[in-house]
Amino acid sequence: MKNILLTTLLLLSFISCDNKKNSEKTVSEKMESNQPEKNNSFESLVNNYLSMKDALTEGDANKTADFGKKMFANSKVLLNDPQNKNGDVSDILSDIEENAEHISESADKIHHQREHFSILTKDFEDLVALKPYAKTLYKDFCPMYNDNKGAYWLSDQKEINNPYDPTMKNCGEVKQVISAK
Numbered sequence: 001m002k003n004i005l006l007t008t009l010l011l012l013s014f015i016s017c018d019n020k021k022n023s024e025k026t027v028s029e030k031m032e033s034n035q036p037e038k039n040n041s042f043e044s045l046v047n048n049y050l051s052m053k054d055a056l057t058e059g060d061a062n063k064t065a066d067f068g069k070k071m072f073a074n075s076k077v078l079l080n081d082p083q084n085k086n087g088d089v090s091d092i093l094s095d096i097e098e099n100a101e102h103i104s105e106s107a108d109k110i111h112h113q114r115e116h117f118s119i120l121t122k123d124f125e126d127l128v129a130l131k132p133y134a135k136t137l138y139k140d141f142c143p144m145y146n147d148n149k150g151a152y153w154l155s156d157q158k159e160i161n162n163p164y165d166p167t168m169k170n171c172g173e174v175k176q177v178i179s180a181k
């Protein structure tokens with residue numbers, strides 16, 4: 001009897017281990033598929049944001065912090081480009097840099113990451129209005145976040161996947177479609 005129990009436990013732990021491995025594989029595959037792009041382009045900055053959104057949807061604060069680190073580094077490179085030194089793009093990049101840094105340093109505070117993510121959403125909305133992005137984006141709204149004050153996020157998928165609360169994954173609606181340029 002003891003042996004059966006042990007075997008069952010081993011089997012269970014094997015299964016959960018395997019699940020974990022699978023999800024890790026998906027993540028690294030995703031990151032690999034991001035790699036061929038130019039690291040310092042505006043597109044890869046938007047991709048950072050979309051990956052961060054996915055990590056928040058999964059409720060994974062560590063992964064969110066990692067994408068914050070990448071976003072911080074990418075925005076720094078873009079800010080150092082003389083072409084982006086002045087005007088609206090520079091202001092937006094500075095704001096992205098600051099919020100990305102907070103997110104990268106808040107791996108233990110997912111609520112705080114989400115606060116900064118909602119600020120980032122406005123920055124990225126402004127950014128894609130000035131710099132072209134290759135994919136159609138959807139501006140989504142969840143009315144319940146932050147004591148019913150609500151919050152926006154951008155997605156590259158039509159389906160609602162709420163990054164603000166994993167218990168309300170489908171809460172929200174598309175408010176605007178931002179066409180690819």
Ligand SMILES: [Cu+2]
Nearest residue numbers: 102103112116
């Ligand atoms: Cu902060």
